[in-house]
Amino acid sequence: MCVVHPEFAPDASLSREEMEALQHEVAETAIFEDEFDFDPERVRSGPSDDGQTQLPSGKEKTAEDDPIVVGVDQAFVGEKAVSAIVAARDGEVIERTHAAVETEIPYIPGLLSFREGTAILRAFKKLSVEPDLAIVDGSGRIHYREAGIATHIGVMLDLPAIGVAKNLLCGKLRDPPQGHMREGERIPVLANDRVTAPNGTVIGYALQSRQYDNPEKRHVNPLYVSPGHRVSAEMTANLVWQLCAGYKLPEPTRRADAYADEVKQTVGS
């Protein structure tokens, strides 16, 4: 697929100030509302039926009509950043692409897209199918300047995108849980002083995608999901939840994770 906003390219040679300025531009271009064409109810972790569902009009729903969801994950081999993308429709993998790019800068909280963005975009350019939604590992709006890696990628490609992180970069939970969250539970993540958005803005959700029966003994931490582009915070939580299939991470992410591992052993350092 093609880059729609090349002017937002995550150039690693920029100064820190320039990177932050670029992120502010990305955030201004980002849309944190539901502005996508696919039917959100047709986004799911896997086949929900035999694909023979009859509609009143006489037409029928087929997998070909389902939205294409891509999972994006990063891995490292020596000094190379490996980006893996797995596209699926109705839970069926239809294409996989990857790219390995030499890293130019170290990991800096808040500037992740400048370290891994180029590899991700290169992998996206190799993708022949046209995705409807991207699930990116890392934050989206849950970011100091509301421009996490999911937002940066989504805006550049003008593709609906969602950020799925295992840890909270910034922001604060509206209602801190007593003990551990129950499976399916979600708590709003609000903007605080460290975020450019007005204090109290819901910039994402803590989503308990999986939990053990007895959290006292053994428990799972929640996922921190946030809008990347063209998706609201509420819809973000709904879609990620629908993409989970009994594991902590949503299926698109798990598939990209596994593919990244495969690629790692293929690409030498």
Next chain:
DNA sequence: GCGACAG
């Protein structure tokens, strides 16, 4: 100065 800190 001290604390916070996606992957």
Next chain:
DNA sequence: ATCTTGTCGC
């Protein structure tokens, strides 16, 4: 993210 064996629990 990555370095890494065993081990606890469902």
